[in-house]
Amino acid sequence: MHIPxxxxxxxxxxxxxxxxxxxxxxxxxAMKEKLxxxxxxxxxxxxxxxxxxxxxxxxxxxxxxxxxVGGTLIAIILGPWAAVIGITVALVIQAFFFGDGGITALGAxxxxxxxxLPFVGYYVYRGMKKVLGDxxxxxxxxxxxxxxxxxxVAAIAAAIEFGIQPYISSGYxxxxxxxxxxxxxxxxLTTAGxxxxxxxxxxIGYMRKNRPDLLDAGAAPAEG
Amino acid sequence: MEAWMKKAWIxxxxxxxxxxxxxxxxxSYGDAWGEWGSVSDGNTTWTPKEYSGGAPLPDYSIPxxxxxxxxxxxxxxxxxxxxxxxxxxxxxxxxxVELWKGHNE
Numbered sequence: 557m558h559i560p561x562x563x564x565x566x567x568x569x570x571x572x573x574x575x576x577x578x579x580x581x582x583x584x585x586a587m588k589e590k591l592x593x594x595x596x597x598x599x600x601x602x603x604x605x606x607x608x609x610x611x612x613x614x615x616x617x618x619x620x621x622x623x624x625v626g627g628t629l630i631a632i633i634l635g636p637w638a639a640v641i642g643i644t645v646a647l648v649i650q651a652f653f654f655g656d657g658g659i660t661a662l663g664a665x666x667x668x669x670x671x672x673l674p675f676v677g678y679y680v681y682r683g684m685k686k687v688l689g690d691x692x693x694x695x696x697x698x699x700x701x702x703x704x705x706x707x708x709v710a711a712i713a714a715a716i717e718f719g720i721q722p723y724i725s726s727g728y729x730x731x732x733x734x735x736x737x738x739x740x741x742x743x744x745l746t747t748a749g750x751x752x753x754x755x756x757x758x759x760i761g762y763m764r765k766n767r768p769d770l771l772d773a774g775a776a777p778a779e780g
Numbered sequence: 781m782e783a784w785m786k787k788a789w790i791x792x793x794x795x796x797x798x799x800x801x802x803x804x805x806x807x808s809y810g811d812a813w814g815e816w817g818s819v820s821d822g823n824t825t826w827t828p829k830e831y832s833g834g835a836p837l838p839d840y841s842i843p844x845x846x847x848x849x850x851x852x853x854x855x856x857x858x859x860x861x862x863x864x865x866x867x868x869x870x871x872x873x874x875x876x877v878e879l880w881k882g883h884n885e
Contacts (some may be wrong), residue, residue, distance in 0.1 A: 652835065
């Protein structure tokens with residue numbers, strides 16, 4: 557769901573950068589207060605993991621491709637604000653060095669993948685855990701459902717951003733919401749969502765079983 | 781570095797080795813809908829104004845390395861470079877945040 561340059565009109569690009577500015581600031585502040593000597597190398601590693609999983613494209617039945625992002629995974633381990641930092645870093649590298657996602661669209665892409673995705677994923681995970689209770693299997697289900705919800709809500713957000721262009725900015729993405737939303741929803745409900753759910757669930761399940769201390773280190777910074 | 785982290789990096793290294801699967805299994809597929817150059821609704825194809833950022837490794841590939849083997853090598857190199865840049869950038873930000881923290885105290 558990396559929106560390239562040329563899809564979003566200038567107004568949308570500016571608004572999305574303006575929305576992201578305070579979010580980036582809050583994330584930096586959260587990092588200042590909460591990330592310690594242990595969690596910084598962890599965030600560096602998880603950012604590398606996010607970069608890598610985004611290179612694993614999967615075929616979508618309609619002939620296109622999709623990939624997971626890894627935002628929910630970072631959010632569960634280190635908290636959603638750490639995920640904002642990690643995914644934004646990956647997106648900046650992708651945009652400037654690999655042409656994946658536009659530079660003018662970086663605000664929008666960050667909003668979808670570095671903010672909406674980890675926060676939705678994280679709070680769905682927390683909600684599911686409240687319902688299911690503690691234990692390894694409920695942990696895995698909650699992580700999988702959270703990752704699935706996060707990436708799909710983020711994909712819909714991206715679809716809305718370029719789907720509104722025909723109504724507000726001519727010369728940019730010509731496809732309206734009636735086309736953009738089904739196309740994005742299909743790819744992520746059928747392919748990227750299940751991949752994200754399985755991978756996130758397995759990694760979190762493995763950590764819960766073998767190194768619960770690493771998970772709990774990240775659970776606390778969630779508040780505030 | 782702690783032992784678990786070493787293990788985790790070894791696992792990441794394995795996935796780097798197989799990362800060309802990311803293009804090979806989707807070789808005959810189109811791009812992700814709404815990403816990259818053009819987008820189609822089945823009847824018409826629309827192409828946005830060209831990306832102008834001058835990315836050195838566009839589309840995770842080395843320009844000119846087109847066939848499956850060379851594209852895989854290019855993809856592999858892209859993964860390694862991307863991972864190194866991710867780690868260095870996060871550590872750099874952490875350092876900057878640390879300086880900011882020290883400044884406030």
